[in-house]
Amino acid sequence: MSPKANILLTPGPTPLPPQVREAMARPILHHRTREFGQLFDFVLNEMRAVYRTRNTVLLMTTSGTGAMESAAVNLLSPGDRVVVHTTGVFGDRFAAILEAYGMEPVVVAEEWGCAADPRKLEAALRSLSAVKAVFFQHTDTSTGVLNDVRALAETVRRNSDAVIVVDSVSGLAAEPLETDAWDLDVVVTGSQKGLMCAPGLAFAAVSERAWKLVESAKLPRFYFDWRRMRKSLPDLETPFTPAITVIAGQAEALKLIRKEGLENVWKRTAALAAYARARGQELGLELFARNPSNILTALRLPPGVDGDILTARLLAEDGISIAGGQGRLKGHLLRVAHMGYISRADLEAGFAALARRLAPAAA
Numbered sequence: 001m002s003p004k005a006n007i008l009l010t011p012g013p014t015p016l017p018p019q020v021r022e023a024m025a026r027p028i029l030h031h032r033t034r035e036f037g038q039l040f041d042f043v044l045n046e047m048r049a050v051y052r053t054r055n056t057v058l059l060m061t062t063s064g065t066g067a068m069e070s071a072a073v074n075l076l077s078p079g080d081r082v083v084v085h086t087t088g089v090f091g092d093r094f095a096a097i098l099e100a101y102g103m104e105p106v107v108v109a110e111e112w113g114c115a116a117d118p119r120k121l122e123a124a125l126r127s128l129s130a131v132k133a134v135f136f137q138h139t140d141t142s143t144g145v146l147n148d149v150r151a152l153a154e155t156v157r158r159n160s161d162a163v164i165v166v167d168s169v170s171g172l173a174a175e176p177l178e179t180d181a182w183d184l185d186v187v188v189t190g191s192q193k194g195l196m197c198a199p200g201l202a203f204a205a206v207s208e209r210a211w212k213l214v215e216s217a218k219l220p221r222f223y224f225d226w227r228r229m230r231k232s233l234p235d236l237e238t239p240f241t242p243a244i245t246v247i248a249g250q251a252e253a254l255k256l257i258r259k260e261g262l263e264n265v266w267k268r269t270a271a272l273a274a275y276a277r278a279r280g281q282e283l284g285l286e287l288f289a290r291n292p293s294n295i296l297t298a299l300r301l302p303p304g305v306d307g308d309i310l311t312a313r314l315l316a317e318d319g320i321s322i323a324g325g326q327g328r329l330k331g332h333l334l335r336v337a338h339m340g341y342i343s344r345a346d347l348e349a350g351f352a353a354l355a356r357r358l359a360p361a362a363a
């Protein structure tokens with residue numbers, strides 16, 4: 001057996017570039033200093049470039065789910081009508097968050113592996129009045145589908161005055177997304193996927209249309225109150241102690257994205273995705289997603305192969321982390337990520353190990 005590697009092919013966290021690791025090893029700054037203020041300002045400006053927006057960008061010390069929750073509590077009041085168009089685990093999470101706050105979201109559900117169909121969203125919006133917000137994913141990491149965010153957003157605009165909330169935790173800086181050109185009101189993301197940093201930061205880009213709701217929303221909020229975050233922005237501060245070390249790492253990752261060029265990042269990720277789809281199919285595995293994203297490739301395992309055992313052995317014996325299926329897909333899927341700092345060499349090593357483990361004689 002070849003020496004054990006240590007390769008992350010998981011859809012978050014993703015591997016860290018050496019510059020990011022180095023930045024996080026530096027002595028810590030205090031967050032009420034000019035030096036931190038400059039770092040914070042740099043990160044917010046670069047995030048605006050990655051989001052392709054002129055809207056306000058907020059930084060939160062939390063994982064991506066915290067940013068999803070912050071969108072719910074800052075936009076809504078009890079009794080508001082909201083729609084969630086779900087394509088898997090993460091759309092269902094939006095619905096669960098809303099339900100936790102006593103909301104009763106109208107859920108438009110797709111069969112897992114299918115992208116959100118704008119016609120279904122249109123039918124739902126036409127049957128409802130006074131919809132306040134529509135929630136959906138850019139890429140649903142549980143199934144590997146890419147949603148047509150632009151078409152979904154146009155559908156919302158044509159049929160309602162609702163704000164559009166997009167979860168691009170796994171999509172941003174990997175798949176094309178145009179916050180302003182597509183007129184998206186809130187786009188949330190996290191630091192540990194396409195953004196090539198450690199977990200711990202989340203961001204929200206918030207439009208003027210959304211800020212109007214933020215002012216009137218009545219759901220309870222304290223730590224995640226966007227009004228408080230916006231108020232401290234002119235001082236280049238956060239209301240509470242932020243994950244300073246992770247912000248230092250995020251700044252380095254954003255420099256790398258700036259240097260490569262965001263569109264080149266999208267192209268590189270697309271090329272890795274094409275490679276992963278081809279290698280997966282060469283191994284006789286079927287693509288799970290009908291409209292596959294470039295962030296990860298979801299591969300359906302043949303009957304008789306237990307995905308949980310396979311991924312456990314890949315990790316323990318080959319040193320390669322590949323995610324299995326989530327929720328009802330547990331044991332039936334492999335999800336091979338190719339976002340962020342994951343390289344062609346990482347993917348080659350991952351597929352070579354997978355090929356050995358799937359070969360009947362090696363089992």
Ligand SMILES: *Cc1c(COP(=O)(O)O)cnc(C)c1O
Nearest residue numbers: 012063064065090141169170190
């Ligand atoms: C990873 C992810 C999240 C957030 O997960 P956290 O573990 O809270 O960071 C949300 N949505 C999608 C689509 C994701 O891939």
